Each structure stands twice: as structure tokens, then as C-alpha cells.
Amino acid sequence: MELLLVEDDNHVAAVLSAVLTRHGFGVRHARTGGEALQALTSEGAEFDLVLLGLDLVDMDGFEVCGEIRKRTGAPVIIVTARGDVRSRIHGLNLGAADYVVKPYDTGELIARIRAVSRRTVSKDIVEGVRTVLYLGSLIIDLPSRQVSVDNSFIRLTPKEFDLLALLAGRPGVVFTREQIMDGVWHNSGAWTGNTLGTHISSLRAKLPVPALIEAVRGVGYRIVPPAEG
Known part of the structure; x- marks a missing residue:
């Protein structure tokens, strides 16, 4: 599974990328919203899921989430320190598949990634209960x-x-x-x-x-x- 990690903190991104890689995920890191959107629309870009931080240096993370939903069918999991109810609701209303608040357990994050992946099956592909x-x-x-x-x-x-x-x-x-x-x-x-x-x-x-x-x-x-x- 190929993941796009959108995180402005290089240290956090490096640690998380290493953990995800050990669990069999391919990870590409984008530090800004602009880099993330460019990665998604570049020739040959194929991501199964986006892990999106909200506190980015160039764009509001919620704005990036909305733009991602316009450009790709890949599910988005927001990963952020913003844990208030209003932010959670706003992120989910923008189309995020899940919302994870920092600090988090990496085991739980990986489980959430896999859960989102399992349920992300296009209605154009699956009819009834055929899986x-x-x-x-x-x-x-x-x-x-x-x-x-x-x-x-x-x-x-x-x-x-x-x-x-x-x-x-x-x-x-x-x-x-x-x-x-x-x-x-x-x-x-x-x-x-x-x-x-x-x-x-x-x-x-x-x-x-x-x-x-x-x-x-x-x-x-x-x-x-x-x-x-």
C-alpha cells in the first residue's frame, strides 16, 4: 500500500515513515500542502491513502483536505493535535475517512489505516456483498x-x-x-x-x-x- 504523508515536522515524518515502512507500507513525504497536491497530480502518482497533518506552513490543512477530495479518490486520515469537537466534525464533513488526535499509539494508527483501506471499496466495483x-x-x-x-x-x-x-x-x-x-x-x-x-x-x-x-x-x-x- 502506498501512502502520502503530509507533515510539516521532518523529525516526526521520519520516525513515522520508518514505522510504516517496517509494517510494509510505501511512504512518500510532503512537507507542505503545495507539495502534497503536486504529488497527487504528478504523472504516475498512485496513492492508496493520505495521512494529513493540519498545521502546514503554506496552507490550512482543512483547505488541503478539501482539495485532495477533489483530485483523488484516495481516502484521507487527518492526524493532528487539534482534538476539539468542532475540528473533528469539520474534518469529517470535508470528506476525511478518519480523524486521529496526537499523541497517538502507532499501533492504533496502523490499525486505523488498515481499517479505512478495507472499507474503501468503490461502489462502482462492488455490488451487494461481493468482496x-x-x-x-x-x-x-x-x-x-x-x-x-x-x-x-x-x-x-x-x-x-x-x-x-x-x-x-x-x-x-x-x-x-x-x-x-x-x-x-x-x-x-x-x-x-x-x-x-x-x-x-x-x-x-x-x-x-x-x-x-x-x-x-x-x-x-x-x-x-x-x-x-
């Missing part, structure tokens, strides 16, 4: 964001996983480019004309059956159900 998708021997576990075939895991980037899960949620259904860009990139603007094609090519190269993803000329893409292949 695991099967395509022949390919297994897509949505809560854990893991893909496996014959008990071997396939390492995907966050956007590659979102793309596969979106298409696999409705095998045989053609998704237009616009639907895919909206469902995976959330119209964030953090993509170019080649973004979708590049991700499709990379995803096909990692799948045991590249032809599982079929291009429908002039429209978009679909998953070919195993029975058809």
Missing part, C-alpha cells in the same frame, strides 16, 4: 486489494488494481474510456491521453492471460469471461 471476484483461476480480493492465481500473488500498482477490479466487477460489459477514467481516476485531472492505454498494457503483461482484457475499438475495454475464452 471477492473470480475469473477462472484468477482471484481478486477487494478488501485486501490482492490478486492471485494458483496461490501466487500478482503485484499490481494501486491504479492497475482499481482498473482490473472495475472491469472484473462486470465481466463481458464494455466500459467506455470515460467510465473507466471516472471510476479509476475520478476525473482528477492527474492523467494524460496515454494514461489508460499505458495502464492497460502494463496490466495485461502481468496477467496470466493477457487476452482477458479486450479492447473494443472506438468504445473502451471489457473483461472477456473465461467461458468465452
